[in-house]
Amino acid sequence: MCPVDGIVTFPLVNASRVLQPHEDALVLTLGISGFDVRRVLIDPGSSTDLLQMLVFKQMDYSPSTLENLRRLLSRFNGATTTSQGDIVFPVQASLITLNIQFSVVEDLFHFNAIMGCA
Template sequence: MEDFDVRWILIDPGSSADLLQASVIKQMGLELSGLENLGRILSGFNGAATTSLGDVVLPVQAGLVTLNVQFSVVEDLSSFNAILGRTWLHYMTTIPSTYHQMVSFLTEDGKIDLYGSQLAARQCYQIAREVGSSKDG
């Protein structure tokens, strides 16, 4: 994204929004003051609501394809730095496979397969568990 290698991205076909952590914006050297559509309320699958800080459009490169994506910027998203949802999946005409932890899409040059990392998935899961247990305590 925006010439930065962003790690720990969740591809979520169940998400209707593309989300990005505010800390990622800061690490890119971008200002949160330049966000648009401030204060939109987003609701999660568990019914919890969070208010976005605003929207930002950033180029996202997947393989050889670059697509401008409108992200809703939020604080404390999860253990992931970004969530790419149905909007990105549809524009990329991507086929996600949770079983294989990959996405596939066609380009003019042929099929591209992008694979996730089993280690990164375990690390994100562990972080989410630790954060969840600390909130309960």
């Protein structure tokens, strides 16, 4: 990973080792506010960074610390979900730490967080 103007980028992969093109999802473990959060989906199409409420509570934070309560968020399929609120957490990936604003939502299905290009 390399920071470029506050953006985290990944170096090019050695193309000689890639047998066929793929578009697999990038799912990682990231340090969020000092906790290792697994199953973080990197979704460049998402305009909002999301954190699941269960993970937020497991990190020992109270919903009373959230700001901008009860905002409607639109999903890619046109459905909406309600954000429980927003919070800014430091996110660490290798040697890089950036402060990221997350909208906390009740359910992200298979992921604990979704990070986009907000």
